[in-house]
Amino acid sequence: MKGTVGQLGEFGLIREMTSRLTATEAVRLGPGDDAAVVAAPDGRVVATTDVLIEGRHFRRDWSTAYDVGRKAAAQNLADVAAMGAVPTVLLLGLVVPADLPAAWACELMDGLRDECQVAGAAVAGGDVVRGDTITVAVTALGDLRDRAPVTRAGARPGDVVAVTGWLGWSAAGHAVLSRGFRSPRAFVEAHRRPEPPYHAGPAAADLGATSMIDVSDGLVADLGHVAAASGVRIDLHSADIDVPSQMTEIGQAVGVDPLQWVLTGGEDHAIVATFPADTKLPARWRVIGHVHAAAAGQVTVDGAPWDKAGGWDHFGDQ
Amino acid sequence: MKGTVGQLGEFGLIREMTSRLTATEAVRLGPGDDAAVVAAPDGRVVATTDVLIEGRHFRRDWSTAYDVGRKAAAQNLADVAAMGAVPTVLLLGLVVPADLPAAWACELMDGLRDECQVAGAAVAGGDVVRGDTITVAVTALGDLRDRAPVTRAGARPGDVVAVTGWLGWSAAGHAVLSRGFRSPRAFVEAHRRPEPPYHAGPAAADLGATSMIDVSDGLVADLGHVAAASGVRIDLHSADIDVPSQMTEIGQAVGVDPLQWVLTGGEDHAIVATFPADTKLPARWRVIGHVHAAAAGQVTVDGAPWDKAGGWDHFGDQ
Structure with missing residues (x-):
């Protein structure tokens, strides 16, 4: 993968990035339409979002794009797990500078995909826009499988x-x-x-x-x-x-x-x-x-x- | 609401922003935990995400924070509707400079809330981080109510x-x-x-x-x-x-x-x-x-x- 994201263009970059993905049964409709469709057999869906910014949450000289992807996925999937739910999918909102190597964005996607696989989830969709600072906004969804969500509010004296x-x-x-x-x-x-x-x-x-x-x-x-x-x-x-x-x-x-x-x-x-x-x-x-x-x-x-x-x-x- | 987001701090700002929200029946667990819990009665959930960046998708001298919120919500809720689904919730990933007036972030939230109300949805959660460029990453979820999703792929000659x-x-x-x-x-x-x-x-x-x-x-x-x-x-x-x-x-x-x-x-x-x-x-x-x-x-x-x-x-x- 050669060239910058600016050279590849919005649709070219999205095509390259989505070509890296694998799906799971939970992904009823993956990237490429107005929205994804994801299984939610429980009848409720657990949803959480986190934003990572270059220079604040990661540094390109300390972490590879792949590692940033793993980390961005991990922190969202962990939020889903901490409710007592099983993660199903991630959505990615990505801001990339025009001069960023396209390979960086694709390797980020590889990291998101592989961390999803650890948790049994998959990347189901996203949005890529151009901006000055690399920003990785990840949303994770999960299924409670008939469990009551475990919140922060239920600890009792004696526990x-x-x-x-x-x-x-x-x-x-x-x-x-x-x-x-x-x-x-x-x-x-x-x-x-x-x-x-x-x-x-x-x-x-x-x-x-x-x-x-x-x-x-x-x-x-x-x-x-x-x-x-x-x-x-x-x-x-x-x-x-x-x-x-x-x-x-x-x-x-x-x-x-x-x-x-x-x-x-x-x-x-x-x-x-x-x-x-x-x-x-x-x-x-x-x-x-x-x-x-x-x-x-x-x-x-x-x-x-x-x-x-x-x-x-x-x-x-x- | 006086002061900057830096003066208010992360938790103070989130408290102010979430105090603006109203819930719907679909929001089983709102902001304040690891994740939100949202009704998905259909057993599938429609999910889409979009990112807006200041200077690229909006300008503060042309649009108020409230309008940016309405617009950011609208474009995601419309993606859900265009699948044939009824929007249920939004999640907000927000990047704000430390010197941004806290009122701007709160009015953005007012705009998200009010546009959600038009569509019968509600803001269910989010994340706020500090960065140089205002970035609004919105994820919308929706319910198909037993409809088949209407994709881009089904147009037939004669239609x-x-x-x-x-x-x-x-x-x-x-x-x-x-x-x-x-x-x-x-x-x-x-x-x-x-x-x-x-x-x-x-x-x-x-x-x-x-x-x-x-x-x-x-x-x-x-x-x-x-x-x-x-x-x-x-x-x-x-x-x-x-x-x-x-x-x-x-x-x-x-x-x-x-x-x-x-x-x-x-x-x-x-x-x-x-x-x-x-x-x-x-x-x-x-x-x-x-x-x-x-x-x-x-x-x-x-x-x-x-x-x-x-x-x-x-x-x-x-």
Whole structure:
């Protein structure tokens, strides 16, 4: 694939991009018409949208187009999973400069497609327009398969707080990259391409999760949303929160308490949920805290407020 | 509402924006969680997304935030209607500069909300991020209510081509504005705020439409998509295409053949469809052409190619 998106033109680019796609049974009508038609057997559809901007949410010198596509898909698919739903499709709204290599847009599409496949979903449509800044607006849809959606508002005093997936890996990778290093590779990879545990969302719903959220802004920040919506306090037990030894080494190297990455690092899209205390949780869930009635709306760590730098603020000066 | 979006911060701005919204029965779970939950009683959902960028698709000195919201909603809701579906919800992905007045974002939301109400839909969720260029990415969902979707691919030789809604009004208004005038008001208003005939989409499906599209890029360009997808030629009869006398006057004033606005002007979101020749069409549909087998993929006017400037190319230098 040679040339820029300006040379290829709107329709040429769209043709190239859609030629990369594979469909699933849920895609009743794919790209190329006024709208897509997607199966919604439950009779309800879960829908979420997120916007990524170059220079703010990704950098072309740190991440390939393919990785940006994986990441953009992952964060939306994780939002669907965190409702207890199974992702079905993505729609892509893409802004591209005229001088962008067309290959970049096509590799972005490859990344979106492959991350969709991990989650059992497919890209069903989109829009491409020209603009100065690469902007990737992704909408994900999902099907609840007769489950009640698991919101942020259902945590109850006495519940346990449990998490599955990765915590702090993307933040540690970001710290490595921002200091000009390219390794340890596992953390850099985690920053470029998160691996949300999609299956865990619907599974948690089936296990009776009372509230659920995916960790996109940081564990403390996102549990803060649950605490506020549920009218409870969530207390985390630092002794139960695993800090990998390699992350500790990176922390020592760059002078950062690695627990801060685990507690406040976003973008790994772990799934955290509350469950009744007697729930038998599968091995991949770790109980990391409890839900309390007093001091509602707060998140504490070992009973005290966590006062270090908070979660990712998309309006902050990162 | 005072201050900039930077002063209000991400969560403050989202709170202000969502406080403007009204819900419908279709919104089972609105903004504030990982994802919205939307009724999809048909068991399928129609989904489409479009991106608008400041300076390219709208100008703040020509259109208010409210009008941009109406227009962004309209073009997506029209895409849903043109499949034969009833719009249910919108999701908004919004990029805003930190120095943008927060009131602008809130008035945009008012416009999205009010245009949704016209179509029986509601805003169900979204994402707001900071960036240099105002970018409005809208996704619309809709319900087919047991209808088969009406695609671009079903036009058959012998069908009539019929249109309902406005043609060329937005383009005439654009011509007026780009020459520094603010009147005639009706055309300027049409450019700022299209009025798609949403109800006509599902109605056309019920009348047996064989293909359908909304006119977003221009009548000839959009019928070109139908001709290509259906493998037919579409011939328009210029004598049956109404050019309002006021549009003729504007054309004389600015030196443009007004038929060009009618044939190639986009963004009014009229709905054009093909029907079996014996279909009894309601009064608001005008038959403007016929479908032929020979010279498939072409659109002709009175039997000859329409060789003047084509439809709106989003990658062109407009």
